[in-house]
Amino acid sequence: MKILVTGGAGFIGGNFVHYMVNKYPEDMIVNLDKLTYAGNLETCKPVEDKPNYKFIKGDIADREFIMDLFEKEKFDVVVNFAAESHVDRSIEDPEIFVKTNVMGTTTLLDACVKYGIQRYHQVSTDEVYGDLPLDRPDLFFTENTPLHTSSPYSSAKASADLFVLAYHRTYGLPVTISRCSNNYGPYHFPEKLIPLIISRALNDETIPVYGTGENVRDWLHVYDHCVAIDLIVRKGRVGEVYNVGGHNERTNLEVVKTVLHALNKPESLITFVTDRKGHDMRYAIDPTKLETELGWKPKYTFDTGIPMTIQWYLDNKEWWENIISGEYQNYFEKMYVEKGRAKE
Structure with a gap:
């Protein structure tokens, strides 16, 4: 089976590439990534010489490129991680989020319809549901929770989800969608909360916390997320949405203090800063459907996963220091252009 993984040089996509290449040596895993600021090929270094792995640089919103790629490669499955994903950046520049997250998704969907893909899977987010009140800990997002977005990022992801479901109903495209809570683990881009805390704390720099730090997030280890996506792609019901949550709710302030x-x-390194515009108060996912239908159970709790994650960043300082310095952006040129391995 040939599987296209878009956005496979990012955090979750990169971890998924590792997982799939190692678990399914008989499958060909093709990693397509535009290599924007958040795309880091050093993340894929452990698998880049595996015989069942190939990297291709490209933009999912480039229609001509995508159609040519599908014609040449004859993919069986597409798993779409490719997305602009940072909420703060979406507030500053919404247009690029529409182009990548919406137009890029519809371009992939058109290619999947044209070339008869066996399964298209959309990796989405719990942020499409909006937020929950802090004083109602009994409330959780289910797959039937209405979409109620708060930011340009979540609006673009919700729009993409609706297009995916529309292509299933209109064209009969076999699709599935997963919506996850906040991920953490290895290879997380340093602008995100947990690696940001680690990198700044190690240098005794202040740790910025929005508002009062009371906002609650449900934390999911990226390995558990990868297992869930694999299950959904292979065994999930076509046309269905599956929530993936870690049952690990923590306030942002609790996460900072833990690290x-x-x-x-x-x-004393903690510094409270002006709150984010439209900041959601609480995310909490009910993953009962995934657990009962497909037998998924998370391997890690936050208490077991966070020490391992912190240790990974301590053991791999060069990886995130290269990002902070900007050196990681030279990796494609060094490893793929200079060595004649580039496929664009």
Whole structure:
């Protein structure tokens, strides 16, 4: 089976590439990534020489390129991680989020219809549901929760989800969608909360926390997310949405303090800053459908996963220091252009 993974040089996509290449040596995993600022080919370094792995640089919103690619490669399955995903950046520049997250998705869908893809899977987010009140801990997002977006990012992801479901109903395209809670784990881009805390705390720099830090997120280890996506692609019901949650709710302030304590750094590094515009208060997912239908269970709790994650960043300082310095952006030129391995 030949599987196209878009956005496979990003955080979750990169972890999924590792997982699939190693678990299914008989399958060909093709990693397509535009290599924007958040795309880091060093993330894929552990698998780049595997015989069942190939990297291609390209933009999912480039229609001519995508159609040519599908014609040449004859994919069986498409798993779409490719997306602009940082909420703050979406507030500053919504247009690029529409282009990649919406137009890019519809371009992939058109190619899937034209070339008869066996399964298209859309990796989405719990942010499409909006937020939940802090004073109702009994409420959770289910697959039937109405979409109620708060940011340009979540609006673009919700729009993409609707297009995916529309292509299933209109064209009969076999699709599935997963909506996950906040991921954490190895290879997380340093602008995100947990690696940001680690990188700044190690340098005794202040840790910015929005508002009062009371916003609640449900944390999911990226490995558990990868297992869930694999299950949904192979066994999930066509046309269905599956929520993937970790049952690990923490306030942002609790997360910051947990990491600081693990690093033996003082809480005095915490600095409260002006809150994000439209900041959602609480995310909490009910993954019952995924658990009962497909037998998924998370391997990690936050208490077991966060120490391993912190240790990974301590053991792999060069990876994230290269990102902060900008050196990671030279990896494609060094490894793929200079060595004649580029496929564009």
